[in-house]
Amino acid sequence: MTDQQSEAAPDIADRRNADAERRYRAARDVVLELQEVLLPPALPVLPGASVSARYLVASHDQAAGGDWFDAVALDDGRLALVVGDVVGHGVAASATMGQLRAVLDVALLETGDLAESLAQADRMAERTPALRAATVCAGVLDPTSGALEYSTCGHPPPLLVAADGSTRYLAATGGAPLGTGSPPTVATEQLGPGDVLLFYSDGLIERPGQPIDAGLATLAQVAADAVTSAVPPGGAPTSVADRVTRQCMEQLTRNGYDDDVTVLTVQRRATPVETLRREVPAHPHVLGETRAALRDWLAPLGPAPEDLRAIEIAVTELVGNAVQHAYRPGEPGEVRVHAELGTDGVLDVSVADDGRWRAPGPAPADVGGRGLWIAGHVVDELTVEHEQSNDDGASRERLGRTVVRVRQRMRHPAVLASEPTHHEPKMPVMEFSATLDEGPPRTLHVLGSVDITTVTELARSLESASRGGMHPLVVDLTDVYMLGSAGVRALFGARDQHATHDQPLTIMATPDSVAAQVLDLVGLGYVAAVPE
Incomplete structure (x- = not known):
């Protein structure tokens, strides 16, 4: 080799390394983008349970794309939780994962039965080679009673962390991976008030050269510390479920990770979310106070910023409308705000008054009369109810109790990322x-x-x-x-x-x-x- 060739060799190697790094990052970006489409971007917000999830794409592009999670609010108030891993990697694994998640999602919503839903997924995996040998850990929790049904189909069992910080892994149910000839079996457990249940993928606990037991022991210790932490570390979420999810993800991946990592955490609330009730005078100064009270009430639930914005816009309009138009100038009056979170994750907020109400036209024809129209467009549903009316058929005024109700399905953001760290956004509150x-x-x-x-x-x-x-x-x-x-x-x-x-x-x-x-x-x- 000539001197010129020797000098050029490091440059060629550097270019090859840079090219490999670009290809690697491009592959990870594609998988993460696909996962963001196929995985749920948000989780149910429920009165009896707090849910949190994080997904971290593999640090190596040849291992990325097989994990998934899901949390589904069932019609009867129970909560279905799933974490799984399909065989393979990359775009193919992501597409296969999307199929299996969709099948389980539909089956759980239609039947509400964990054993039947897993049986349907197992039968599909038997007929579909790409789905065969996928592992799943799934459970259905009744937040009211704490009753839990769960199944481990070739997947690590959930970790239970009691409110006092004691930990234990639930017994594996003995099921094999899907489609391998061993039907899923279901076991039962009981969660007490404040207990935390953590589902995870094996990427969280497996490290080269380290026994699985060491990873499980570390996970249990980190989760227990997160549950019993009286004062969250700087920047840590105040929700126990979020804190457990974040600290387990960050601390168990800080020395590196090879496979996808998924963590899904649920806490049975020690005290279910109470109904918010406010009775305020029909005066403009109550608008900011009511909005602040609603924000403070919703804050522990951790709603998605877009859902919080929608509710704040709607309530601002409804209370403002009642303050301005329900009562004649100088006439005393009251506005009542009632907010309740249903077991299906739908927030129901009503604003009531006992004054006069003038029905708006079908659409705002000018710059006025837009309050109800705006409120109705930012939330899922808006209805207006009257308990009595006057006898003047020519008038559009209504006398008596008027209730305007808005409904919005509330969601809590899941975190899908290519890096372990994440910072939760905060809603600004500023003086005008x-x-x-x-x-x-x-x-x-x-x-x-x-x-x-x-x-x-x-x-x-x-x-x-x-x-x-x-x-x-x-x-x-x-x-x-x-x-x-x-x-x-x-x-x-x-x-x-x-x-x-x-x-x-x-x-x-x-x-x-x-x-x-x-x-x-x-x-x-x-x-x-x-x-x-």
């Missing part, structure tokens, strides 16, 4: 302000919540900043976390003022934010803010 930057461009920066309690200040700021629409203005809503119909009305008014004077009004909002969601609903154009 509107500050003018002379620019150019002349920009009004709005911060906080825009509802009936702050809209007067917003309208005044819009008027002042644009000199009544005579100067171009940019309205920056990137720091607005609540935009009610009152704020929408002010923005429409400002738009019309600017149009009268042939001056531009530009609204900026962050894509997927509450403000952007509401602006899209009402058809008020905006410019997408570019993150810094």
Whole structure:
């Protein structure tokens, strides 16, 4: 080899290594993207149980793609939980996993019977070579009684952590992997109040050169520490189920991992979620207080940010509507807010008053009357009920008790990642302000919540900043976390003022934010803010 060839050899090796690293990361990215489509992005939020899940794609692309998890709220209030692993790796394993998860999901929802559901999956695996020898650990928990049915089909058994931190692995039920000729069998257990049950894949406990017993012992110790931790470590979730899932995932993978890693945790709540009841005077100042009370009540449940936003928008509109329109000026009145989480994971919130209510038209024809319309578009369902009406058939007013009810299926985010760490987002709570930057461009920066309690200040700021629409203005809503119909009305008014004077009004909002969601609903154009 010549000197020139010797000098070039390290460069060639470096390029090959870099190319291999790119291919490896590309393969992992494809598998993770497919897993994100096939795995549940969120988990049920239930009054009697707290559920948490994390999936970590394998550190080696040739081992990725076989794990899955599922948590399904059944119609009778029970909760089905599944963790499994199919043979193979990569895209093929992910596709096969998706088939098996779908079969079990449908069977559990239709039959509610664990043994029958696993039997259906076993029969399918017998007929489908790609599914054969898949391992599954599944259970059905009754959060009310604590009764648990479970089955281990060639899969490691669940870990039970009592509220006092004592641990034990449930006895394996003796079933073999699916499709291998050994029918699944079901065993029973009992969970006490506060007990935690942890399902996991073997990637969490298996390490080269380390016996399985060592991995199981470490898992039990980490889970026990997470359950009994009085003060969570900095940044740790306050939910026990989330804390167990996160700490087990992070501590058992910090020295490396080769296979996919899946953790699914459920805690039977020591005290089921109580109903929220508030009776407040029909006055604008109660709007922020009611929204804060609802947020505080929901916070321990860990709802997905989009579900929390939807409920906050809807309740803001409904309470604001009752405050403004149910009672005549100077007439005393009360608004009652009732929130209850059903065993099916659906949140039912009602807002009631005893005043007058004027039925809106089929769609908002102008800038007013948008409150109920906005609320109905951000939640799954909205209904209006009246207990009595006046005798004047020509009038659209109704007298007596009015109840507006919204329903929203609540979900808790699952964490799907290519790296062990993750930070949970927090909902901002900020005081309202509107500050003018002379620019150019002349920009009004709005911060906080825009509802009936702050809209007067917003309208005044819009008027002042644009000199009544005579100067171009940019309205920056990137720091607005609540935009009610009152704020929408002010923005429409400002738009019309600017149009009268042939001056531009530009609204900026962050894509997927509450403000952007509401602006899209009402058809008020905006410019997408570019993150810094």
